[in-house]
Amino acid sequence: MIGVQLLDGTRVISINQTPLAKPDASSIIWDNIKSTNEKKMVNAKLRCAKTDCEPDEGDFSATLTIGYYAD
Numbered sequence: 631m632i633g634v635q636l637l638d639g640t641r642v643i644s645i646n647q648t649p650l651a652k653p654d655a656s657s658i659i660w661d662n663i664k665s666t667n668e669k670k671m672v673n674a675k676l677r678c679a680k681t682d683c684e685p686d687e688g689d690f691s692a693t694l695t696i697g698y699y700a701d
Contacts, residue, residue: 660696669697 660670672694678686 669695671695 674692674694675687
């Protein structure tokens with residue numbers, strides 16, 4: 631089983647078990663937004679979802695850009 635892991639600098643971002651729950655503080659990748667037009671970049675890489683995989687990381691990595699505009 632392979633999943634995508636999001637990283638903000640060196641912080642690994644945990645994802646909640648259900649989309650209906652209030653987000654855990656550790657799963658929030660962008661908070662305290664203070665302007666009407668911003669961008670945030672986080673890194674993503676492939677990881678094995680189990681603890682006993684070899685190798686546990688894939689060769690793929692990407693940068694995810696999140697942007698918004700509010701009026």
